[in-house]
Amino acid sequence: MRIERALEEEAAALIAHGDRILLSIRAAHELQRWIGSRDLGRYLADTLPALFPGSAVRDLGRDDLYEIRLTQEARVEYGFWLQQRRLPGGGRLERETGPVTCRLARPAGPRGAQRGIEAVTQTHPLVRFVSERLAETDAPKLRPAIAARVASASLRPTTFVPPGRYAVLAMLWRFGGGVGQERIAYAGVAVPSGEIIPDDDAERLMLAAAEAGAMWPEAASELSTEDVAELCEGALLDRLAVRFATERSVLQAERQDRASIQLRTLEQRLEDDLLKQREIVDRNREALRLRTENEAKAKSQIAMAEGKIPTLEERASQRRAAIARSAELRAEEEQLALAVIEVLP
Structure with a gap:
């Protein structure tokens, strides 16, 4: 019964983790987050x-x-x-x-x-x-600024961004340790009002500008670059920093949950294996005491079982260390690009 309960707990935790992965994949597919x-x-x-x-x-x-x-x-x-x-x-x-x-x-x-x-x-x-x-070069230090115009008709029907001017900031998030993950996160703001637009709309707007936009060479003269920079450094960077911290916490919790499941399974298996070997030792010692078993055979069984015990404990120790490493999360963020986009009627 104890093993069944443990399996049920592990299954529930893994199913919940799998559901979150499927939801993330579905959302990414809907927003075309796949790198094309x-x-x-x-x-x-x-x-x-x-x-x-x-x-x-x-x-x-x-x-x-x-x-x-x-x-x-x-x-x-x-x-x-x-x-x-x-x-x-x-x-x-x-x-x-x-x-x-x-x-x-x-x-x-x-x-x-x-x-x-x-x-x-x-x-x-x-x-x-x-x-x-x-x-290894200086290239990552250069952050491209893009100015583009895009027609409202080029936006997806699910993008609720009225005609106007917007700044969208894209960040690359890297999460390493175990299985590495990368994600591009977006945040957008209306210019010059400073009103934040939904993150998904910011992403769709950036994608639309990249796919169907035209260069906007007059942007530097029609906009205050200082105001745009202030909006990005304030509202957008702060918003993305909060989201990054939240995502890091969620992923760290997931890794720790998986590690906890693995550790519980490991300790249960170790306990069962050690119990089995100790039972072999006790049974053969009792046979020797009662002289109901061949002495040489009983001593051989005892020696084999006692030899397996430290091996099992050493393997478990190595596995614990590996599980601990897999639970570690290295998180990095990098600015990718800033786009100033004018949505035309």
């Missing part, structure tokens, strides 16, 4: 030539296909990076001297990758390599 091929293509097209002049990324205009050409220097450094991190090498991007056709932001289908096409998602080693190399 255009996003990944722009990222690589901007960063690869800057890091390795001569490298290039070309949109083929169909099926999320792009051509990626790495210079010899880029291929050599990419291969060395793979070796350092003990990641599998031999991919086409590492060995091909010419352009490699890649499908961006879409993993291989259930039948596997198409011949001659490499699937490059945001977790692909090349993207991680570029991200790390970029972090």
Whole structure:
């Protein structure tokens, strides 16, 4: 009964955790938080030539296909990076001297990758390599400011943003330890009133400006950049800081809950295993006392059981340490971009 109750408690906790994950996935899908091929293509097209002049990324205009050409220097450094991190090498991007056709932001289908096409998602080693190399430069210190105009008709029907001017700030949140997570968070404010708009509307507005917006070159002369900066540093950064702290607390609580479940299971299993070995020892000692068992066999059983006890305890100690490490959460935030957007009637 005790084991059944423990399993029921663990199942309830895991189901609750799974429900939250599904809700997060559904919300992300509705808001198009998945990193698309255009996003990944722009990222690589901007960063690869800057890091390795001569490298290039070309949109083929169909099926999320792009051509990626790495210079010899880029291929050599990419291969060395793979070796350092003990990641599998031999991919086409590492060995091909010419352009490699890649499908961006879409993993291989259930039948596997198409011949001659490499699937490059945001977790692909090349993207991680570029991200790390970029972090070593001064590039992360530069925060792009974008000014754009977008028509109301280009906004999604679920976006309730009236015509006007807005500032939207995007932040990248990284949560490491165990399974790493990344998320882009948005916050927006009306300019110059300072009225906060819903976070989801801020995200949709930024996406609409990126996908269907036009450059707004007159923004610097039509707006007070000092007022916009003050609104961002005050209202938006404060709002995002509170959300970041809340998200960090939720994720930390989830990790601790999982660790607690794992520890309870570990301790229960250890207790059962130790009890089993001690019963073997006691039973064979009693057999020796009563001379109901072969002496050599009984002593062998006792020695084996007593030898297993410290091994079980050592394994449990190692597992406890691993569980404790998995419960740790490293949280970082980084400013990505500021967009000043005018929504036209």
